[in-house]
Amino acid sequence: MRGLLGTGNRVLVVGEDALTLCDADGVLATADPGSDAALAGLGQHLRRHRGPVLLLLDTLDQFYRREPVARVGLLDRAKVLARRIAQAMPDVEVRGALPLTDTDDPAGRPHLFVGLAEDDLLRRVIATVHEARCTVAGVSLLPLEGAGMLRDLARSLAGEGRPLEGRWTLYIARHAGGIRQIVTRDGDLALTRLTPPPPSEEDEERLAAELAQEVQSSISYLGRQGYTPAEGIDIVLIGPESLGEALGARGPLVRSVVALSARDLAERLKLRADLRRLPAAGAWGQRVEGLIGAWAQGRRPRLALMPPILRRQYQVKRVTGWALAVLLLAVVGLAVDLTLLRHQQYLDRDSIAALRVQQAAYGETLTIRRDHIAAYPMAVEDLAALLRVADEVAARRRLPDPDLAALATALGEQIRADRVTWILPERPTARRGQPRPPQPPPVLTVRLDLTMVEDIGLAVRAVEAVAARLRVLFPDRSVEILQQVASLLPGQSLVGAGGTVVAPSRAPDRRAELRIGESPR
Amino acid sequence: MTLQIGTGRTILIVLLALIVVALGGARLLLFGPATESLAQQRAGLERSVATLRRDVDRADATLVTLQRDWVRYEAVAADGFLDRQERLEAGARLDALARAAGLNGLLYTFRPQQTMETDGAAPAGRRLAMTPLEIDLFGPLDGTVLAFADGLDAALPGRVVLREVTVDRLLPVTPAALEALAQGQPVDFVRGRVRAEWYALVPEDGR
Numbered sequence: 102m103r104g105l106l107g108t109g110n111r112v113l114v115v116g117e118d119a120l121t122l123c124d125a126d127g128v129l130a131t132a133d134p135g136s137d138a139a140l141a142g143l144g145q146h147l148r149r150h151r152g153p154v155l156l157l158l159d160t161l162d163q164f165y166r167r168e169p170v171a172r173v174g175l176l177d178r179a180k181v182l183a184r185r186i187a188q189a190m191p192d193v194e195v196r197g198a199l200p201l202t203d204t205d206d207p208a209g210r211p212h213l214f215v216g217l218a219e220d221d222l223l224r225r226v227i228a229t230v231h232e233a234r235c236t237v238a239g240v241s242l243l244p245l246e247g248a249g250m251l252r253d254l255a256r257s258l259a260g261e262g263r264p265l266e267g268r269w270t271l272y273i274a275r276h277a278g279g280i281r282q283i284v285t286r287d288g289d290l291a292l293t294r295l296t297p298p299p300p301s302e303e304d305e306e307r308l309a310a311e312l313a314q315e316v317q318s319s320i321s322y323l324g325r326q327g328y329t330p331a332e333g334i335d336i337v338l339i340g341p342e343s344l345g346e347a348l349g350a351r352g353p354l355v356r357s358v359v360a361l362s363a364r365d366l367a368e369r370l371k372l373r374a375d376l377r378r379l380p381a382a383g384a385w386g387q388r389v390e391g392l393i394g395a396w397a398q399g400r401r402p403r404l405a406l407m408p409p410i411l412r413r414q415y416q417v418k419r420v421t422g423w424a425l426a427v428l429l430l431a432v433v434g435l436a437v438d439l440t441l442l443r444h445q446q447y448l449d450r451d452s453i454a455a456l457r458v459q460q461a462a463y464g465e466t467l468t469i470r471r472d473h474i475a476a477y478p479m480a481v482e483d484l485a486a487l488l489r490v491a492d493e494v495a496a497r498r499r500l501p502d503p504d505l506a507a508l509a510t511a512l513g514e515q516i517r518a519d520r521v522t523w524i525l526p527e528r529p530t531a532r533r534g535q536p537r538p539p540q541p542p543p544v545l546t547v548r549l550d551l552t553m554v555e556d557i558g559l560a561v562r563a564v565e566a567v568a569a570r571l572r573v574l575f576p577d578r579s580v581e582i583l584q585q586v587a588s589l590l591p592g593q594s595l596v597g598a599g600g601t602v603v604a605p606s607r608a609p610d611r612r613a614e615l616r617i618g619e620s621p622r
Numbered sequence: 623m624t625l626q627i628g629t630g631r632t633i634l635i636v637l638l639a640l641i642v643v644a645l646g647g648a649r650l651l652l653f654g655p656a657t658e659s660l661a662q663q664r665a666g667l668e669r670s671v672a673t674l675r676r677d678v679d680r681a682d683a684t685l686v687t688l689q690r691d692w693v694r695y696e697a698v699a700a701d702g703f704l705d706r707q708e709r710l711e712a713g714a715r716l717d718a719l720a721r722a723a724g725l726n727g728l729l730y731t732f733r734p735q736q737t738m739e740t741d742g743a744a745p746a747g748r749r750l751a752m753t754p755l756e757i758d759l760f761g762p763l764d765g766t767v768l769a770f771a772d773g774l775d776a777a778l779p780g781r782v783v784l785r786e787v788t789v790d791r792l793l794p795v796t797p798a799a800l801e802a803l804a805q806g807q808p809v810d811f812v813r814g815r816v817r818a819e820w821y822a823l824v825p826e827d828g829r
Binding site: 151234421424425428429431432435436438439442443445446449450452453456457459460463464466467470471473474477479480481483484485486487488489490491493494495497518519520521522523524525537550 | 629630631634635638639641642645646648649653654656657660661663664667668670671674675677678681682684685687688691692694695698703704740741742743744745746747748750764771781783784785786787788789790791819821823
């Protein structure tokens with residue numbers, strides 16, 4: 102993920118005796134921190150390619166403590182960690198903590214507490230960077246990044262068949278401030294030391310003895326961190342092979358010694374550094390802190406520290422960063438909004454054009470339809486009213502045909518009607534709020550003359566037979582005998598005589614009357 | 623020590639702020655109102671088109687109704703229902719109907735014309751006129767009276783509603799009467815009486 106999550110900045114390695122500016126291509130410039138002129142020259146280098154600068158401190162005043170931190174919830178973790186660091190390093194101004202991979206400690210997860218004094222050198226370097234109108238991308242410690250570099254190096258050496266298989270690895274090299282040792286345990290920083298250079302660096306025999314002594318001192322410190330002599334230690338030396346062999350011979354606790362030149366180191370770390378400028382043969386004193394800086398360039402620092410003098414700048418940077426993000430979001434949001442509005446306008450215009458066409462078409466159709474309607478000589482409402490009245494009158498119309506034909510069938514050939522009356526009753530008027538009742542059926546009245554029938558009983562039965570036939574023919578109507586041929590009905594008076602008594606001389610009225618009316622409900 | 627935002631970043635912030643202002647201004651002053659106006663215009667047109675579509679549908683329905691009703695109107699008009707009630711002409715038609723039915727004679731009375739109420743509103747400019755009609759008929763058979771009553775509605779223009787039909791036998795069927803009938807003499811065996819109502823939808827100011 103190089104360059105993606107990393108800073109992508111230049112790296113300024115701050116040593117006690119030298120400042121080394123580097124990027125992915127290698128060392129760009131070096132300067133003596135004690136010289137104002139050298140600092141000004143460095144400032145010119147920085148100004149040439151403005152951009153953030155990561156400070157990688159290779160100085161003396163660095164404090165490290167391995168401490169377990171109780172396992173707490175996610176919300177309380179930062180608070181607990183800050184309190185523990187403050188307790189562990191109360192007098193140190195710049196503090197930070199790095200969780201370690203070792204999780205065996207029952208007291209909590211081990212952390213590497215890191216402290217840094219904000220000394221005059223750091224302030225001068227930061228001022229130089231700012232004067233060059235560059236920003237400090239962050240402050241980290243070279244031993245921490247060196248530990249990471251050693252892990253990459255171990256992987257590279259393993260690929261060459263020279264694995265660093267032990268848990269402990271020691272890097273030793275001549276840096277600007279002295280002899281830098283970085284010891285890692287399972288890839289985590291276990292110890293680092295910066296010791297003054299030996300007085301006789303040219304004499305390899307004496308140098309080897311001095312270095313062996315320094316290594317021995319470091320190993321003695323490691324005992325507190327669980328190092329046992331049986332484990333041994335792998336050493337990576339930046340120097341000649343001969344010095345490595347001499348060092349291996351002198352250190353009984355050493356498992357292996359790998360001696361590398363600066364070019365070897367750059368090759369194995371796959372740096373973009375111009376290898377032609379680096380010496381191929383290993384020699385003690387080759388400065389490789391620039392290569393560590395080049396390795397760290399583009400990577401996210403393992404631990405970014407925040408000196409007080411930078412805190413405000415970071416706050417301003419953060420605020421401006423947020424402002425930029427908000428403005429960018431606003432620009433994007435507005436651009437999207439305007440695009441959507443533009444699209445909506447396009448859709449609306451399209452719809453409006455289509456609607457206008459529809460409007461014209463419907464308008465034209467409506468005009469044609471209205472012209473057709475107007476061409477009729479009568480308004481539709483008047484026509485409907487007229488037809489309604491015609492229907493109303495037509496509904497009153499009843500022809501006597503069906504009833505009279507049925508009557509003729511019922512009478513037969515023998516019986517003649519004396520009088521036939523067909524009356525259509527008036528249609529009742531509507532009650533308020535109710536529809537008008539339908540037209541009632543006609544009322545038929547038939548008077549029969551049965552004078553020619555001598556036998557009165559036969560005449561009576563004939564009338565009853567006619568009534569029965571009428572009831573069959575008019576099943577939904579009432580058929581009643583209004584008058585029989587003799588006064589036989591319960592409501593009539595019947596006069597009779599017998600024996601010697603003669604009935605009053607009154608011609609027998611052999612007429613009957615039947616009525617076919619509306620069915621009684 | 624000076625706090626640096628950085629020239630590039632400052633320029634970027636200012637540039638972005640200007641862009642935001644420009645875009646925001648365009649959004650508020652140009653695009654927003656224009657889009658709103660177009661949306662209103664579109665909504666108005668949609669309403670107008672919907673109204674027009676409804677009107678066309680109604681006009682179509684009206685036209686269909688008109689076409690259907692006009693056919694019926696022509697039939698009603700052809701039937702004389704919309705004509706004035708001409709009594710002289712009607713009397714002549716009654717006479718012709720009686721002859722055609724085989725009646726020997728008739729006596730008719732047109733009573734004064736009345737204006738009738740209708741169930742609904744009367745059509746504009748017209749009123750429903752009703753003339754009561756009483757007709758006495760004389761003929762040889764009851765069938766002749768009934769044939770006259772049956773043909774009455776068709777004989778007169780407009781509509782005729784029968785209210786009452788009465789058939790009375792006047793004479794007994796005797797050999798003498800039958801002889802007279804055979805010699806072609808008119809013999810009135812029956813007398814009929816028809817009471818009817820003669821309707822027409824006449825002009826408001828017409829008879």
